[in-house]
Amino acid sequence: MARTRGALVALLCVALVTPPQAQDAAPAPLTLVSKDGRRTLPTINNGGREMIALDDVATLFQVTVREDSLAGGFTITYRGKTIVASADQPMASVDGRIVSLPSSITRSGRRWLLPVEFLPRALGPIYDQRIDLRRAARLLLVGDLRVPRVSARIDSAGPPTRAAIVVTPAAPVTITNEAGRLVLRVEADALEPVFPVTATGLIDAVRVGDQPNVIVVALSRQAGPARTIIATADNATRVAIEIPVAESRSPAPEPRLPTTDPRLPTPESSRPVGLEPRQPLQTLAIDPGHGGDEIGVRGAGGLVEKDLTLDVARRLRGLVERGLGIRVILTRDDDRTVPIDERAAAANNSKADLLLSLHANGALSGSPSGAEVFYDRLDREGEAVRLSAAAAISLPVISGGTRTIDVVPWDLAQARHIDASAMLASVLEQELRQRVPMGQRSIQQGPMRLLSAANMPAVLIEMAYLTNSAQEKAAAGDEFKNAVAQALYNAVVRFRGYLEETSAP
Amino acid sequence: MSRRAKVYLGAIVIAFAGVTWALMRLLREPDAAPAPATETAAPTESAHITATLYYASSDGRALVPVRRDVPAASGVVEQGRQILAAQFQDAPKPYVQVVPKGTKLRAFYVTDRGDAFVDLSGDVVSAHPGGSSTELLTVYAIVNAVIANLPAIQRVQLLVEGKEVDTIAGHVDVRRPLERDATLLRDSQTDPKLKTQDSKLKQ
Numbered sequence: 097m098a099r100t101r102g103a104l105v106a107l108l109c110v111a112l113v114t115p116p117q118a119q120d121a122a123p124a125p126l127t128l129v130s131k132d133g134r135r136t137l138p139t140i141n142n143g144g145r146e147m148i149a150l151d152d153v154a155t156l157f158q159v160t161v162r163e164d165s166l167a168g169g170f171t172i173t174y175r176g177k178t179i180v181a182s183a184d185q186p187m188a189s190v191d192g193r194i195v196s197l198p199s200s201i202t203r204s205g206r207r208w209l210l211p212v213e214f215l216p217r218a219l220g221p222i223y224d225q226r227i228d229l230r231r232a233a234r235l236l237l238v239g240d241l242r243v244p245r246v247s248a249r250i251d252s253a254g255p256p257t258r259a260a261i262v263v264t265p266a267a268p269v270t271i272t273n274e275a276g277r278l279v280l281r282v283e284a285d286a287l288e289p290v291f292p293v294t295a296t297g298l299i300d301a302v303r304v305g306d307q308p309n310v311i312v313v314a315l316s317r318q319a320g321p322a323r324t325i326i327a328t329a330d331n332a333t334r335v336a337i338e339i340p341v342a343e344s345r346s347p348a349p350e351p352r353l354p355t356t357d358p359r360l361p362t363p364e365s366s367r368p369v370g371l372e373p374r375q376p377l378q379t380l381a382i383d384p385g386h387g388g389d390e391i392g393v394r395g396a397g398g399l400v401e402k403d404l405t406l407d408v409a410r411r412l413r414g415l416v417e418r419g420l421g422i423r424v425i426l427t428r429d430d431d432r433t434v435p436i437d438e439r440a441a442a443a444n445n446s447k448a449d450l451l452l453s454l455h456a457n458g459a460l461s462g463s464p465s466g467a468e469v470f471y472d473r474l475d476r477e478g479e480a481v482r483l484s485a486a487a488a489i490s491l492p493v494i495s496g497g498t499r500t501i502d503v504v505p506w507d508l509a510q511a512r513h514i515d516a517s518a519m520l521a522s523v524l525e526q527e528l529r530q531r532v533p534m535g536q537r538s539i540q541q542g543p544m545r546l547l548s549a550a551n552m553p554a555v556l557i558e559m560a561y562l563t564n565s566a567q568e569k570a571a572a573g574d575e576f577k578n579a580v581a582q583a584l585y586n587a588v589v590r591f592r593g594y595l596e597e598t599s600a601p
Numbered sequence: 602m603s604r605r606a607k608v609y610l611g612a613i614v615i616a617f618a619g620v621t622w623a624l625m626r627l628l629r630e631p632d633a634a635p636a637p638a639t640e641t642a643a644p645t646e647s648a649h650i651t652a653t654l655y656y657a658s659s660d661g662r663a664l665v666p667v668r669r670d671v672p673a674a675s676g677v678v679e680q681g682r683q684i685l686a687a688q689f690q691d692a693p694k695p696y697v698q699v700v701p702k703g704t705k706l707r708a709f710y711v712t713d714r715g716d717a718f719v720d721l722s723g724d725v726v727s728a729h730p731g732g733s734s735t736e737l738l739t740v741y742a743i744v745n746a747v748i749a750n751l752p753a754i755q756r757v758q759l760l761v762e763g764k765e766v767d768t769i770a771g772h773v774d775v776r777r778p779l780e781r782d783a784t785l786l787r788d789s790q791t792d793p794k795l796k797t798q799d800s801k802l803k804q
Contacts, residue, residue: 329784386771393731401731436767455772458732461697464661470733475777535734536662541784542737545767545774556772558733 126212128156129286130225130238134308137236142209145199146231150208157219163208169201170208177222181210188218195221233288241285242267246311248289250296256340256598257297257319260515261311263287263333271324271335278313278322279305280335287311298339318342327518329473329541336515338598376595379423380416380588381448383546384409385455385556388433393458395568401456402431404571408559409454411581416588440549444509450520450591451554452584453546456571457535457561465564466535467580469525470556471517472510472547509551516553516598520591524555527587531579532560533567553591557584648673650680652750654688655742656696657735663787664738664745665696677753681709681717688746699738701728707763715755716778717747723762726769733772740773741782748781756780 126137126148137156140147150170154161160173169182181188186200195218199211212229215236220227228237237243244263251258261280263269268283286308295301298319305312315322320342327334384405386392392401406428413424425446427439443451457468510517525539535558547554559580560567570576652671655664671687674680685706692698701724708720721743729739744757756778760766767776 390771392771436771455733457734458730459661459735460657460699460701460730461659461661463659464734468734470772475780536660537734540734540737542733542772542782543774543779544733544772545776546772548774556733561732563730563732 124234126229126234126236128236128238129241129243129308131241131285134286139212140204140209142202142204146212147199147202147209148212148214150210153210153215153219157223159219172219174219174222175224179218179222181218186211188214190218190221193221230288232290235286235288237286242283243286243288244282244284245288245290246282248302248311248313250299253297254339254598255298255318256338257299258598259299259302259313259337259339261302261313261335261337263335265331266328266333269326269333269335271326273322276315276317276319278315278324278337278339280311280313281307282309282311284309298341313337315339325515325519325522327515334515336518340597375422376598377420377422377449377588377592379425379446379448379450381425381427381443381446381451381552382409382412383427383439383443383451383453385453387428387431390433393456393562395562395571396565397568397572399562399568399572401458401562404456404559404562404577405454406431408577408580408584411577412452412454412584415581415585419585420589420592436546437549439546440509443554444549444551448552449595450588451547451550451552452524452588453554453556455556455558457558458563459561460563462564464535465561465567466533466538467528467560468535468538468540468558469521469528470540470542470544470547470558471521472514472544472550472554473541474508474511474514474548475543508548510548510554513551513553516595517547517555519594520553520587521555523590523594524557524584524587527583527590528557528580531583532576535561650750652684652687653746654684655699655745655749656692657699657738657742658787659695659697661697661738662734664699664742664785665787666745666749667693667696669693671750677711677751678709681711681747681751681754682706684746684750685709685719685743688743699735699742701725701730701739703728708760711754715753716758717751717754717756718758718760719743719747720760720763726761726766729770731770736768736770736773737782737785739769740775740779741785744779745781745786 126139128135128137135156137148137152140149150161153159154172157174162171162173164170167182169180169185172179172181177191179188179190181201183203184200186197188195188197188201197211197217198213201211201214202209212231216227216229223238225239226237228241228243229235230237230243235243244265244267246261246263248259248261251260263282263284270281272279272281287304289304289311295316298316300314300316302311302313304310313322318341320340322337322339324338325336327336384402386402386405388402390402392405394400409426410429413426416422416424423446425442425448427442428434439453457464521539525534528534529538544556547556557580560571560576562568562571649670650673651668653666654669654671656667657663658665669687672683674683689700689704689706703722703724705722705724706719707722709717711717725739729736740759743759747757748754758765758778759769759775761769765776767774769775
């Protein structure tokens with residue numbers, strides 16, 4: 097009994113000694129980030145307002161504090177400049193100017209409590225370094241620091257699980273694939289993370305690492321080696337991540353090369369009829385550029401772009417139909433003028449899984465030569481669509497599975513496929529490089545009119561410069577046309593492998 | 602009414618009329634203000650600004666910013682016209698002009714939102730050699746030249762013969778106002794042979 101009473105007294109003492117603020121839900125401390133390093137700055141919840149203690153401010157910022165008990169206030173001095181503040185006033189006089197604060201400065205026992213906004217609003221103007229409060233990220237930045245915002249989202253649970261991490265403004269990112277996790281190191285002083293990501297698919301968590309510029313994507317036990325693509329556009333660096341299930345039955349997924357008969361059933365197709373997964377590449381759309389009145393580029397030797405594009409498109413169609421046995425549609429199969437929207441409509445309405453737009457290049461001087469691959473670049477509106485989760489609605493269909501219904505504006509359809517298009521461009525570039533001369537800027541991004549309206553991975557290929565006489569001569573020959581068609585075919589086969597790995601079963 | 606009273610009344614009427622006239626003038630002042638700006642818009646012979654204009658590198662692959670003297674003008678609109686007039690002239694050696702020869706500026710105007718409208722003559726389409734690469738260079742030479750030199754402008758909408766068009770040569774989307782593009786630029790760092798040049802524009 098005596099022991100119990102003693103314990104009660106001890107508990108009571110603890111309760112009395114503990115300051116009353118501690119009973120409020122204490123917010124996470126702010127992290128002060130400066131060139132010298134990081135320190136924590138505890139904050140106090142005072143009636144719903146987040147406050148900091150004046151003595152903490154004095155220590156961290158090396159300012160002189162003088163209390164004026166008669167006036168019921170205090171003075172902060174830093175390098176000859178002063179801040180004068182009084183108790184219960186939601187303002188301070190900063191170097192002679194009045195600055196308003198969201199709540200009053202209060203006194204709690206012996207300590208002065210200041211609203212956290214005091215730091216950027218009152219101390220900032222007299223301090224010799226910039227003070228920036230990023231409250232959502234719990235960061236207080238002192239000095240000129242590079243602290244990009246990092247957002248993460250999981251696009252599909254998969255497997256394979258697909259996620260994207262976007263760093264704004266753009267900053268170089270290096271990625272290391274470690275056991276059980278993916279480590280992204282951003283060239284920055286700190287990061288402002290915006291990722292309330294819940295464990296989805298093969299991703300257990302996305303969090304800031306042990307260093308302030310590191311993001312860790314923790315993977316589940318079943319995760320295989322992650323694949324990543326880093327792309328920088330529109331002042332943002334985007335990392336597309338794809339995590340397959342760890343393969344136990346076969347080695348690492350190699351891109352498939354065309355075999356004698358790719359239609360041969362794979363061992364996986366032994367599952368019951370009706371549960372067959374949809375083949376990710378069923379329809380290929382080929383767009384022979386220009387046509388009719390729009391001749392495109394005309395070479396000095398008389399070769400015109402519209403004829404070359406149709407010729408190569410037909411050759412590619414033959415290869416794909418024979419080799420892959422999938423449906424191929426051409427946006428035009430004769431010499432006629434087709435508006436760009438009609439071309440996009442032909443591809444979208446036939447539910448093509450891939451769009452290749454064939455073109456030949458031109459320049460104002462004769463020197464440029466080589467093939468180039470283009471994919472779309474989103475403007476701000478398109479980027480907003482890409483980032484919005486509500487871009488598509490999945491609806492069940494009678495035959496099983498789901499169908500994605502798009503609520504994206506027609507001319508922003510490409511927004512959802514931009515990462516896959518970047519991947520497609522890269523595969524195409526590699527395949528073309530093996531067979532035809534490439535330009536110096538072999539992969540480019542721009543606001544491409546046709547591609548932006550394509551609701552599928554889509555790229556535009558400029559096969560050669562017809563304004564270059566040697567290239568024009570080569571492009572007129574069968575060897576070149578066959579080489580391009582074969583390179584495109586190989587790229588389609590490789591990209592089919594990519595789609596099969598990434599499409600959800 | 603005595604004669605003196607008539608004189609007084611006359612004086613009061615005149616004074617009232619004077620005050621009214623002065624007041625009217627004062628009230629009209631804000632409307633009248635822009636007028637002097639347009640009157641002095643014609644640039645003086647000697648005044649120049651150094652503007653950044655864009656041409657293709659000698660290999661025709663990238664845009665190179667080149668600093669050139671352009672007649673100074675008062676007001677964003679007038680200065681924009683001068684910059685574009687200079688941009689459409691022949692490129693200094695060794696650069697390549699990416700705006701088709703004969704392209705003329707039909708109109709240039711600016712909206713409150715910081716969008717500039719550049720209305721080009723049909724030559725920009727008819728004289729274009731074609732090709733995605735060159736089309737990108739043409740579009741962004743014009744867009745960059747406007748945005749780089751006029752801080753008030755954020756985006757540029759291209760028009761051809763007064764109308765919105767889909768593309769200039771069939772590839773690049775110009776239906777919407779475009780922002781500045783730095784990805785096509787090549788600067789002195791990537792190619793020391795192609796340094797940003799200072800050259801005088803022949804008047």
